[in-house]
Amino acid sequence: MGRKSGRSAEDTRRVVLDAAAEVVRTHGVATSIDVIARRADISKGGVLYHFTSKDALLLALAAEMTEGFREEVYAEVDQPEGTPGRLTRAYVKASVVPVEGRVARERFALITQLLALPAVLELVTADAERWERELNEDGVPQATLVLVVAAADGFGGLPLWTTPVPESARLRLRADLLGMIHSAVERAVDAGG
Amino acid sequence: MGRKSGRSAEDTRRVVLDAAAEVVRTHGVATSIDVIARRADISKGGVLYHFTSKDALLLALAAEMTEGFREEVYAEVDQPEGTPGRLTRAYVKASVVPVEGRVARERFALITQLLALPAVLELVTADAERWERELNEDGVPQATLVLVVAAADGFGGLPLWTTPVPESARLRLRADLLGMIHSAVERAVDAGG
DNA sequence: TGTACATCAGTGAACGCGCGTTCACTGATGTAC
DNA sequence: TGTACATCAGTGAACGCGCGTTCACTGATGTAC
Numbered sequence: 001m002g003r004k005s006g007r008s009a010e011d012t013r014r015v016v017l018d019a020a021a022e023v024v025r026t027h028g029v030a031t032s033i034d035v036i037a038r039r040a041d042i043s044k045g046g047v048l049y050h051f052t053s054k055d056a057l058l059l060a061l062a063a064e065m066t067e068g069f070r071e072e073v074y075a076e077v078d079q080p081e082g083t084p085g086r087l088t089r090a091y092v093k094a095s096v097v098p099v100e101g102r103v104a105r106e107r108f109a110l111i112t113q114l115l116a117l118p119a120v121l122e123l124v125t126a127d128a129e130r131w132e133r134e135l136n137e138d139g140v141p142q143a144t145l146v147l148v149v150a151a152a153d154g155f156g157g158l159p160l161w162t163t164p165v166p167e168s169a170r171l172r173l174r175a176d177l178l179g180m181i182h183s184a185v186e187r188a189v190d191a192g193g
Numbered sequence: 194m195g196r197k198s199g200r201s202a203e204d205t206r207r208v209v210l211d212a213a214a215e216v217v218r219t220h221g222v223a224t225s226i227d228v229i230a231r232r233a234d235i236s237k238g239g240v241l242y243h244f245t246s247k248d249a250l251l252l253a254l255a256a257e258m259t260e261g262f263r264e265e266v267y268a269e270v271d272q273p274e275g276t277p278g279r280l281t282r283a284y285v286k287a288s289v290v291p292v293e294g295r296v297a298r299e300r301f302a303l304i305t306q307l308l309a310l311p312a313v314l315e316l317v318t319a320d321a322e323r324w325e326r327e328l329n330e331d332g333v334p335q336a337t338l339v340l341v342v343a344a345a346d347g348f349g350g351l352p353l354w355t356t357p358v359p360e361s362a363r364l365r366l367r368a369d370l371l372g373m374i375h376s377a378v379e380r381a382v383d384a385g386g
Numbered sequence: 387t388g389t390a391c392a393t394c395a396g397t398g399a400a401c402g403c404g405c406g407t408t409c410a411c412t413g414a415t416g417t418a419c
Numbered sequence: 420t421g422t423a424c425a426t427c428a429g430t431g432a433a434c435g436c437g438c439g440t441t442c443a444c445t446g447a448t449g450t451a452c
Contacts (some may be wrong), residue, residue, distance in 0.1 A: 003413070
């Protein structure tokens with residue numbers, strides 16, 4: 001039988017990526033293409049028509065995840081360009097998100113699985129280096145930046161295998177971190193000016 | 194040929210675990226038993242004499258890693274039992290360690306790979322829940338505890354794929370976190386007494 | 387201290403199956419006239 | 420608007436190989452007397 005009724009190749013690609021995301025996140029990278037295919041309601045060969053190999057599929061998935069997080073951070077930016085701490089604040093806001101909005105968590109869980117592929121580790125490392133450059137140019141004194149980013153990463157990443165922190169504590173952490181950025185930037189401005 | 198010259202079964206087990214740790218950390222969980230065996234200078238069958246299956250070997254490795262971290266934390270405890278923040282301080286000290294002492298980093302990298310196995314995820318989750326219980330009973334106000342533990346986890350875990358923070362920043366983070374614990378505990382004591 | 391036997395710590399060849407990849411084929415969609 | 424052809428999106432069977440696991444066998448160590 002030929003092509004699937006009525007949908008475009010793009011659509012199918014999307015369905016495959018979503019199926020792969022869910023299956024790999026919950027059952028690991030060792031999950032076979034066949035399982036992914038069945039979940040996407042397509043044949044194994046169909047999956048490989050859209051992605052040249054299993055690794056290519058998983059790498060595409062990893063790229064989507066890192067890009068997704070980046071977009072969320074940028075979407076949180078709400079200060080004029082040039083404001084010190086502008087990006088760092090957005091980074092905190094995008095990382096310290098409620099657990100119910102599970103997108104962030106699921107993304108992290110998926111990336112963790114995908115790190116088993118050397119190519120993904122490379123991709124993620126490059127992405128992290130880019131974040132480091134961007135954040136270092138954001139005008140937040142180093143001591144505060146290191147603390148705040150570590151806390152944001154720790155909150156966003158490790159809940160993976162931890163019982164989630166209560167919502168009140170999450171809001172408090174968010175406020176504390178934003179407060180730290182605020183006062184560190186003010187102090188720096190006072191000292192510099 | 195029979196047993197290896199002069200060493201005990203325990204010795205061989207150790208050699209296999211070390212070989213597996215290195216190979217899996219750098220090449221992922223998909224690495225074959227044969228590769229592990231060659232690195233341990235033993236046959237494939239020999240590896241499976243000590244561990245009933247590949248999964249059993251990897252699970253043993255994961256158990257060693259979580260136990261190793263726990264021991265390091267306990268080794269950092271330097272205050273009398275009952276002192277508020279006693280364990281939290283030790284947790285910070287064991288997490289915010291220099292990058293040169295690569296043990297902690299390698300451990301984390303290895304655990305990340307091993308998480309691909311469902312059984313390991315279970316183990317690590319149980320371990321994390323235990324940490325949560327123990328830290329919650331440590332007498333540090335929640336807001337501070339959440340912030341400090343997130344920062345410690347974030348520093349310890351994520352450098353995995355990040356360019357390491359300079360040593361001066363690390364010392365500063367460590368001091369800041371310990372200072373936060375100190376003043377939060379003092380405030381709590383003042384308010385409570 | 388020597389000898390006989392049991393057990394232990396491994397070897398290495400073979401098995402078999404699951405999985406990634408290939409490929410010939412097909413029905414649906416797009417395009418030219 | 421219909422027709423002929425090309426391309427596109429997907430099928431499903433087959434292949435083949437890598438890898439985990441099994442197993443018969445072996446030489447070294449431990450133990451009883």
